[in-house]
Amino acid sequence: MRREVRLAIDIGGTFTDLAVETGHGPDRTTTTAKTLTTHDAPERGVIEGIAGLLRRAGIETSDVTMMIYGTTLATNLLIERKGARTALITTQGFRDTLEIRNESRYEQYDLDIDLPEPLVPRWLRLPVAERTNVHGEVLVPLNEGDLLGTVDLLRSAEVESLAIGFLHSYINGSHEQRARDLLAPLLPDVEISLSSEVSPEMREYERISTTCANAYVQPLIGQHLTRLESELHRTGLRCPLFLMLSGGGITTLDTARRFPVRLVESGPAGGAIYASYIAQQLGLERVVSYDMGGTTAKLCLINDGTPHTSRNFEVARIYRFMKGSGLPLRIPVIEMVEIGAGGGSIAHVDALGRIAVGPESAGSDPGPACYDQGGTRPTVTDADTLLGYIDPDNFAGGSMKLDRSRAEAAMSDALGSPLGLDTIGAALGVFEMVDENMSNAARVHSIESGEVIADRTLIAFGGAAPLHAARLAEKLGIDRVVVPPGAGVGSALGFLRAPVAYEVTRSFRQRLSDLDAESCNRLLDEMRVEARSVVEPGAAGRQLVESRLAYMRYVGQGHEVGVELPIRIEAPRIDDSSPGALGKAFQAEYDRLYERSIPDLDVEILSWVVVLGTEIDLAEQYLPNIESEGPADPVGTRLITESGTGRSVEVPVYEREGLEVNQSVPGPAIVVETNTATVISSRYAADVHPNGHLILRAQDLTEDGAPS
């Protein structure tokens, strides 16, 4: 059998990460690389990066059997408003859906807020007489004269992409399809996105916003993917190319071209998939992944090796990452909470004399004060340096020398003097506050998701995460932290683990007391056929697994709870016994989330989800226990300030590369590696897992570091 060689490429804002992998399980070999993203022509950086990586790994281009690609291009087009000139054709009387939004101000007390600018300006939002009602019945037929009347404007305005979104099209998309059939021949160079295909769900603002975003990024994403494909071919890479999706699955080039909005935030999704894989590998049932970089931190809840997913996402937030300040997208996403808390986040004293951190970031230019590149405001990295967590002489593998005195001056000017704290006290305040912000966001996020955060294992990756993970875990009441090796390219590694998968969602309202089993089954069958048509071409005959969810609530409530359809047979059917089983499953889930379930109320299903994907390769799973073979040898000592206690203590320093499997590192200690350092506070001790993970466990836990 031909050897499998998988190649992953993640284009980020600053770096393009690459990973190539051969073999399975314990025999797996992974090689990774990082190159600068070439913004003018991203394909170029990719091609050069691949060439270097394959050379290092000793692999020929013709040996590569599969490529998985993720990019921030779609996200960036939306944030920077650099997409195609897009028009919207919509139901007469509703041309302002994008602008009316939900009529709210996302921040109550700031009288000067801006609202997110719609992707389609008002003059290109074109109303057409037609109307379908909530049951899918046509009240007003599509006025084809109105429709054809838009063509002149669409041409003269040089519209490159067109969204079509009519009311209630999620239940009957025939007017949208007819409009496309009529317009497509007249506008051969214009891409057309239908809301009934891109996001067939109730709620017009979210659906039409999603459709417009799809249209807005479609032409440029399409061109980019075409160029990429031909460049790859030219270099001899002719294996199938898959795209990473926001929902955590991978899909074919063709599907990505049709629904490019599903590529948004695929990089962070890769990170969450990586953490999920580690969770599976270590047999951890309840996990929170924690990715902290220069500008933001992202946290994701992972249960039973599966990251939390959602169908609501907001892209391009314009105000302190605040909910409501961005564009809503209703697509399957891996649900994450993003906080303006990174190494570059700037600290200041607020009006109440409190230390506040972020979301403003010094970025990489000018960067933290200690970079000595002109930054004068104190950042989280400056605090980490002053507290002794970062070695100023050995930052980023020694490629950059940090100036401690700059950090001291910035900390003292902005915080120390106004608050009467010495620089260490101020740095401690910054460290505590940024970790508190992250822990608060994590807690609120977990309640919004109906989950508990304590009792989870934290999996930390990204440059700044290992520095803050132990303290964050203390604040969240978390006893175990995993710092995987090579976490700097976590997203690309995640791509390698992602299943070929696709999620189909439909709105179809049913009361349990009056369930139309036949229609439910017909709908589920249709959804299954659609998912299969997307997944099968990429699955290469691998076994597929299907999961089905019903989103349910008490009649009269507004928010649904996702309940796995409690049917586990080969061809799942809804039948007479289903309402009882579904009701029970819902009550159980509701109880778990909110503790007070409500007696004697009817329950309804709002929408249905079918997820079809390839099975995770279980051969790759192995769970050796750690048998502690005694403490490792430190390479030196360093004076640090402990965040929990504020004491300054001399701690041993270890080199991660020098650590042997099954050795242990009692806290307090610091483990340094090329791109980051792991701070082990006195609450924790670390063990080295055979897979290279550092596993921190609270000292009051058993010596057996292997998870139960």
Added chain:
Amino acid sequence: MTHPTEASVALVQIRRHVMWNRIIAVVEEQAQTLVRTAFSTSVREAGDLAAAVFDRDGRMIAQSVTGTPGHINSLAAAVVHFVDAHPIETMEPGDVFITNDPWLTSGHQHDLTLTTPVFHKDQVVALVANTCHVVDIGGRGFTPDGRQVYEEGLNIPILHLFHRGEANATLFDIVRMNVRESSQVIGDIYSFAAANDVAAQRLIAMMVEFDVDDIDDLADFVIDSSRRATLDRIRQLPEGVFRNELTMDGYDQPVTLMAALTVSEDGIHVDYGGTSPASSHGINVVLNYTKAYTSYGIKAVVAPDIPNNHGSLEPFTFSAPEGCILNAQRPFAVAARHIIGHLLPDTIFGCLAQIIDGGVQAESSASLWNIQLRSGTSVSTSSDYEGQIPEFEMIHFNSGGTGARPAKDGLSATGFPSGVKGVPVEATESVVPVVFWRKELRSDSGGAGRTRGGLGQIIELSGAGGAPFDVLAMFERVDNAPKGREGGRSGATGTVALGSGTQLRSKGQQPVPPHETLVLGLPGGGGFGSPLERPPLLVAEDIRDGRVSIDAARIDYGVVIDETGRPDESATAELRRSMST
């Protein structure tokens, strides 16, 4: 290096900051639980709620970010009444208290307030509370038509909702028999209690983590530093008395709101002497609600970034003559008190505009345009309609435009000062048999100015299949437009009519006959600064986008557009010259 005492001083200070942040997160969890589990659209879709934590004296320490000012600031004043009625030492674990008395809480009986004591080590360490709007409370329902509060449904005095964990079955039975949509209302009450439970658990977890047995010191610290920070802001303002007057439509006769705002080094006092007497219909405001929206208006201008709590609200004091529409007494009717209450920030902005550098935003549409519909065979005469008349009660939240800001246009179709959100048309149509035919921005409704007022909306709807229904109208600014500031023009007034053209009254229950539509024109915000100073390119953009007509551009802005849609510079300059003389 630092020595231990300095480090410990720093740590104490940082710990207090951290706990303060934590408590704000605790109340946000409480609010999110409300949104996730509530039944009434007003809570779950519109966010018509408040959640907060109080110390043992009933002083508010923190409130959720999610919520609406009318509830938040009146909840701040409400909890002390629970403590008066049930002293802390008599409270027991598992107790939950409830009331909806308008004069103790947020001004109408649709709002339920639940307070739960938090026990830690057998002591009450704090109280958690929330105020939320339920879908119905009996009586006439959500309408301004009542003449006395007794017509407006069930009044629940301060009672145990749960006693030592045991539900008050008598109270639940009474509620069940006195409200429309009783299963939703009962479900809501459970949800509100659950949200308090979540907040209590999180608060206790914080106390365990930080190893504290009470939060009294923390409360003092939060309240003292917030008071100090607010006073610092107030002391940057010139002292003096600043007056403003606003005339509103009222139920059947105009209502004048008179404010005298006094800035002194001790705080800001607002007196509403001279304000119209209470109305004979349900648009009256209790003092708690008057305080809530007045303090919101002041705070948004003077100290927007200071967290809301007892300390930051303390420097704001209020008085209004007993019996005036802003301090109505029992038994005056109060159900639609938001109509008047939402105008208070505009009233206050008129005072503050006299002393704030750079100015304050112009007047807004302000009062929510809630579409409250009632349908059924007992409501409409069925002989005029060939089909079956459906039974339903519906509320749909909508907003006009906000006033232009000194440097930015106003916001179109955006709630202000209310924090509630709109509901999607598709979601409403899935619950009640109505069809919306239009919901779009209303051209030329934004007040002209250097910065333009936000646009209102046009909303048109009918019963599905042309069925008749009643509208419980409670619409403001139909006779009195939102005014501009510093030379800015007024926004458009609102309109209430049938599709056939017949005008309807802006207040009160009225029929919409079979095969008719209800057409509402929501007001636009006022403009700021002279319209002749608005850059012609921006006016041209507004024309292209259909926000401003070519005629209005010429008449209001003095801008002439050429055939390509660009401003005709010389014609514009000449027209503007002639207009400014």
